[in-house]
Amino acid sequence: MIVMDLEWNSGYDKTRLEEILQFGAVRLDAPGGRITDTFCAFVRPRVHKKMNRTAKALPELKAMLNAPQDFPAALYDFVKWCGDDTVFADWGGDDLTVLRQNCSFWRLPGPKVTRHLDLQAAFSMQVGVINNIALAHAVEYCGIPETFTFHNALNDAMYTALVSAYIRPDLFSLLDLGREARRFLFRPAFPPSVRRTGPYSAPPEALQSQGCRRQPCPLCGEPVWVRYWYPGRECYYTDLRCRRHGVFLTRLTLHYAGEAQWQALVDVPEVTPALLKDYDRALRAGPISCKARKRPRRRRDRRRRPGGAV
Numbered sequence: 001m002i003v004m005d006l007e008w009n010s011g012y013d014k015t016r017l018e019e020i021l022q023f024g025a026v027r028l029d030a031p032g033g034r035i036t037d038t039f040c041a042f043v044r045p046r047v048h049k050k051m052n053r054t055a056k057a058l059p060e061l062k063a064m065l066n067a068p069q070d071f072p073a074a075l076y077d078f079v080k081w082c083g084d085d086t087v088f089a090d091w092g093g094d095d096l097t098v099l100r101q102n103c104s105f106w107r108l109p110g111p112k113v114t115r116h117l118d119l120q121a122a123f124s125m126q127v128g129v130i131n132n133i134a135l136a137h138a139v140e141y142c143g144i145p146e147t148f149t150f151h152n153a154l155n156d157a158m159y160t161a162l163v164s165a166y167i168r169p170d171l172f173s174l175l176d177l178g179r180e181a182r183r184f185l186f187r188p189a190f191p192p193s194v195r196r197t198g199p200y201s202a203p204p205e206a207l208q209s210q211g212c213r214r215q216p217c218p219l220c221g222e223p224v225w226v227r228y229w230y231p232g233r234e235c236y237y238t239d240l241r242c243r244r245h246g247v248f249l250t251r252l253t254l255h256y257a258g259e260a261q262w263q264a265l266v267d268v269p270e271v272t273p274a275l276l277k278d279y280d281r282a283l284r285a286g287p288i289s290c291k292a293r294k295r296p297r298r299r300r301d302r303r304r305r306p307g308g309a310v
């Protein structure tokens, strides 16, 4: 696995390119594993004449401006160094995007990437926040001695690799989850609730039924109407939204009871990695919309109107 970090300059001219000024990378024998090799290349800029404010503050700017190599030469060395490694990791995902942007600007092939791990996202999951954490804060949080200057690509790649050792391995498998599914990782525990309804003559009838669609918030009991169902492997999901308590991942399971009758079970299950993966797949499959309920909507509109006129 290769942990990569880049420094770049956006410039002030019209050319839209985050021009790479330094490659930094370390090779790990596994996520969170030993550093077995390092790569560093300063890149002489050839596109932007002026440095933006962030680039001007780079500690190694002089080495970049006087570098013997330009981007094509540095990229050639980097791709060669990467060799057969095709799993890449970075802090936040921008580095890989910027590398691809530079490669397409110069019309050169970049390294082959079969998997990309955003270690910032994994670290955020580990500490239980949805916000992005700056690398320097993660380093401080992990108690890693701040021996090297930040914003040198090799040092930052090294720090990123060291932080990866503090990330629980099972979280790497959750990195492919979309943001929508990932947000349920951070929900606090709440009392379990299971409701049975039915019987229904067929699954589509159950999905549109009042018994399945009108669900109480698990915390306050306020009824909420389900607007979409997402088909999972053996159930349906929805994000039940209480105005006061936020969103609850809610599951509908149908059981065939014989004689053309279906029983429905609606619950707010415990969020596990397996459940989130199934929910993420369901989200990607797309929603089954519930039919609009005309009367309650008209009533709500009437209530809103006087407020809107003020």
Ligand SMILES: [Zn+2]
Pocket: 217, 218, 219, 220, 221, 222, 242, 243, 244, 245, 246
């Ligand atoms: Zn509520």
